[in-house]
Amino acid sequence: MKLKKIGLALLAAGMLVTAMPAAMAELTFPMLSYRTGPYGPNGTEFADGYADYLTLVNERDGGVGGVKIKAPECETAYNTEKGVECYESTKGQGSLIYQPLSTGITYQLIPKVTADKIPMHSMGYGRTSAADGKVFEYIFNYPANYWDGASVIIKHLLDQNKGDLKGKKITLLYHNSAYGKEPIRTLEELSKKHGYTLKTIPVEHPGQEQKSQWLEIRRDNPDYVVMWGWGVMNQVAIKEAGNINFPMDKFIGIWWAGSENDVRPAGAAANGYKAATFHGVGTDYPVFKDIEKYVKGPGKAAGDGKNIGTVLYNRGLYAAMLAVEAAATAQKMHNTKELTGAQMRDGMENLKIDKARLEALGLPNFAPEINVSCANHGGPGLAAIQQWDAKEGKWKLITDFIASDREVIDPLIAEDAAAFAKENNITPRECK
């Protein structure tokens, strides 16, 4: 009898041990975030949004398909070397997706994640031609890339000028880095098509001193200034534009130059400044009630809750939502709860989010519909224009989501992706 009891106990223990991996299964989404250093204010907001959405999914839904998400955070300080270290130290934890929020880190990780078969999502940043899924099998940059952003800004200016930009002078003020130089080729191509004159003015990192640049802009007196900045460069530029009385509604930034952090230091002078965006602004979406109920209320928010609803918080939340939806798609496709990097890639490649799904997620009209495919890792390429209301201290969407000029952008993507494939001896895969 005693022996039987021991046997039963051993059997139960054995069953428990074998059952444990399933019970403890997790989906790992490492967060390569930056909460310190010169770009810390922006990185913190994004990271808070990302973490809070994942917490919401865990708390409200019990995870993705019943599997909880684990999001180990690694501080990169927006430093490429540290970003690579973070990747190396986390990739062995069953990592399913990386979103480093840095073009520099993205460039370094492209060959690494491809070799390790872990997808990377550089949402609205990174290498633009990664939109070509035939060449970049594990890299995604939906829903829009830099060239889409440049094109949408020009389309907005066309709208403002009854479809005619002939003879207009447009100045691109850009961060003198790989990121800042991304739109130049597209803006040049678009200038040939629309007849405007393009002048490019670089700003050296970090961009605290821009007197020469703004004296030049004042002398040139362009019709529009387009800005590709990040961090303190944006704040100084907006302040300097106000100082020289440049009309703010003719000053438009890319989505990385359009957060509350960028406009607040300039005070009332920033009123009317515009920026592109690929998602909604503010907290007027049902999902924020859930965040209050399941995340902030119980004290599980990543930060102190102060950032909820800011532009970069919403972007982090959106990035996390896209990762969760891709994981859910992958689970359905492969009929499994636990995923590998390659399966997650399949989920991302087959990601479809329509209006009904956005509504179900508590984000009605928050973003354009998304339809990713094997060949198109860049998504729809739509963006809207938001404008800063200094009096109310709020960004407001002033346009619908605008489609970019595929006629110009697609050949540029194909050309750049082909050059990358040639340099790296990659044979583009077939996509059916």
Add this chain to the structure above:
Amino acid sequence: MSPDLLNVLEVILNGLMAGIMYSLVALGFVLIYKASGIFNYAQGVMALFAALTLVGFQTGQIPFAHVINAALGTHLDTWGPGLPTLLAIILTMGVMVLFAYVLERFVLRHMVNQAPIILFMTTIGLAYFMEGFGDLMWGADVKTMDVGLPSGGSTWLESITAGWAAEGSNYRGMYIDVLDLWAAGVAIVLVITLTLFSQYTKTGRALRAVADDHQAALTVGISLRTIWIIVWSIAGFVALVAGIMWGAKSGVQFSLSLIALKALPVLILGGFTSIPGAIVGGLIIGVGEKLFEYFIGGMIGGATENWFAYVLALFFLMFRPQGLFGERIIERV
């Protein structure tokens, strides 16, 4: 006058103003180096910390609120509407004096007679500590610096110079930021005050004595520890002024610590031991880099200012290795 000539004058004028801003940062380095032979790597972070503290007092922010909230589950944020600017500045100065005292008590006291490189390494550690401490104390978000200083283009200068160019040239008048004029005024007052202080006060003479020879100063009864606290306090005050001026331009955020990079060529050029050198060096660097960007920058892709400042400083270094106003040190065997 031709608009081109007026443009050059405008570039020179704005270069001078930019130079003053660089000098404000360089002054802090000079003060500490003069008195203790320490190249204070943390000077930029001190400017950031002082600016963060000032804005914190102005806005009534509770220090360490987010740390307390995270630990205790509270929802602390502000304690009230904040303090008037003048009171906030005085309290911030008090914090910088306290910082100098704590630094002397717990760090510098243990570093007496250490090699300069060790002291330099100590300030590197101090910089990283202060950056993290500032983050914990006041948070990492971008803050607005508003001490009531006017900013924006001077309409007065613009209107009187608009007619200087030939008719039909569409010249809009010369531009200068009023905030830069204030910075220039503050820098002049600061330099005069520091010079008078070091020349005509007992403490000032003691500072100079320590700067000349630590051992000799000790033998005549000057307390090295007290002097170090005074010097670091004054450097803290200069850092506060620099933090206010730069913070008013870009908002108060952690990249403010990088303004130290703009001071290095000024120090190389002006010398590490001269207060007038910091000002003159700043003016030369400011005008030099702006003129180079104006005439040459466009031909070579622009964004030349950061590196050209160092080229200019190195050029001067070839002729005066100790800097324009630095003390020439000759060591004989």
